[in-house]
Amino acid sequence: MKTGGTSGDEAERAWLHPQPPSRIGQWLQQLLPPACHHCRALIPANAYAEGGAPFLCPECLERLPWLAPAFSCQRCGNLTAEPKRRGCPQCLGSNWSLHQTIADLRYEGIVREWVLRCKFGRQDWLGPLLGRLMALAQQQRPPLPSNAVLIPVPLHPNRVRKRGFNQALLLAQHLLSNLPEPKLEMRPEWLRRIRDTPPQTELSLEERLRNPENAFAAAPEVQGRTVIVVDDVMTTGSTLNASARTLQAQGVPEVIAWVLCRRVHEPEVQDFGSH
Numbered sequence: 001m002k003t004g005g006t007s008g009d010e011a012e013r014a015w016l017h018p019q020p021p022s023r024i025g026q027w028l029q030q031l032l033p034p035a036c037h038h039c040r041a042l043i044p045a046n047a048y049a050e051g052g053a054p055f056l057c058p059e060c061l062e063r064l065p066w067l068a069p070a071f072s073c074q075r076c077g078n079l080t081a082e083p084k085r086r087g088c089p090q091c092l093g094s095n096w097s098l099h100q101t102i103a104d105l106r107y108e109g110i111v112r113e114w115v116l117r118c119k120f121g122r123q124d125w126l127g128p129l130l131g132r133l134m135a136l137a138q139q140q141r142p143p144l145p146s147n148a149v150l151i152p153v154p155l156h157p158n159r160v161r162k163r164g165f166n167q168a169l170l171l172a173q174h175l176l177s178n179l180p181e182p183k184l185e186m187r188p189e190w191l192r193r194i195r196d197t198p199p200q201t202e203l204s205l206e207e208r209l210r211n212p213e214n215a216f217a218a219a220p221e222v223q224g225r226t227v228i229v230v231d232d233v234m235t236t237g238s239t240l241n242a243s244a245r246t247l248q249a250q251g252v253p254e255v256i257a258w259v260l261c262r263r264v265h266e267p268e269v270q271d272f273g274s275h
């Protein structure tokens with residue numbers, strides 16, 4: 001991406017916060033015969049126009065590895081054997097600071113492929129598709145707190161320069177534009193990455209858990225707000241928990257993580273609540 005004649009400041013902002021697709025781009029897309037982005041089957045003509053419609057045919061949509069909210073731990077998003085658990089063996093007793101985790105899909109199969117292609121393959125159509133999947137999953141859940149503010153997990157500016165964009169911001173923009181009115185507020189600038197930590201994928205499990213600590217800084221304006229931090233993938237949860245601790249230190253009473261997909265562990269049947 002070239003920044004041409006823009007001033008240093010403007011260029012920096014463009015790197016950090018790329019704009020969503022233009023109206024003309026969206027309009028051109030609507031002129032094409034709508035087909036499922038996965039299997040190419042034709043889908044109803046209004047599929048692109050309706051907010052939350054996912055660009056997939058009903059069969060492909062149903063085959064996605066959706067997570068059932070009732071059998072996901074509300075605190076960490078992992079699978080649980082019993083319904084409606086708030087805390088499970090995966091998050092109790094660990095350094096878990098998030099109040100709630102909303103995870104829409106398992107991080108596997110085609111979903112994992114889409115996330116990797118979106119992140120490293122620069123395939124622009126995936127941003128709208130993945131954002132719409134998150135908005136669609138939300139239709140099945142209770143409404144989000146109306147005073148909440150959405151904050152995509154930031155990348156360090158060095159990483160944004162290398163990759164060209166922040167996939168969490170891209171996802172959050174498309175998610176937001178597909179959520180019903182009244183829209184939540186989004187404030188990417190309220191959380192910054194101040195330490196250029198190595199990518200989590202290059203580290204051992206132990207290093208991953210420590211790596212994102214003290215990597216973030218939060219703006220004072222965030223104080224007193226409920227924050228929903230948005231990211232594409234949660235694996236160990238260490239990045240999202242580190243961002244939660246930074247926000248809590250800045251006076252945020254409740255931090256919710258909302259991720260497109262999560263690497264989940266099969267539930268342990270052991271019951272932690274019985275003694």
Ligand SMILES: [Zn+2]
Pocket residue numbers: 036037038039040041056057058059060061
């Ligand atoms: Zn299909």
Ligand SMILES: [Zn+2]
Pocket residue numbers: 073074075076077078086087088089090091092
């Ligand atoms: Zn849990």
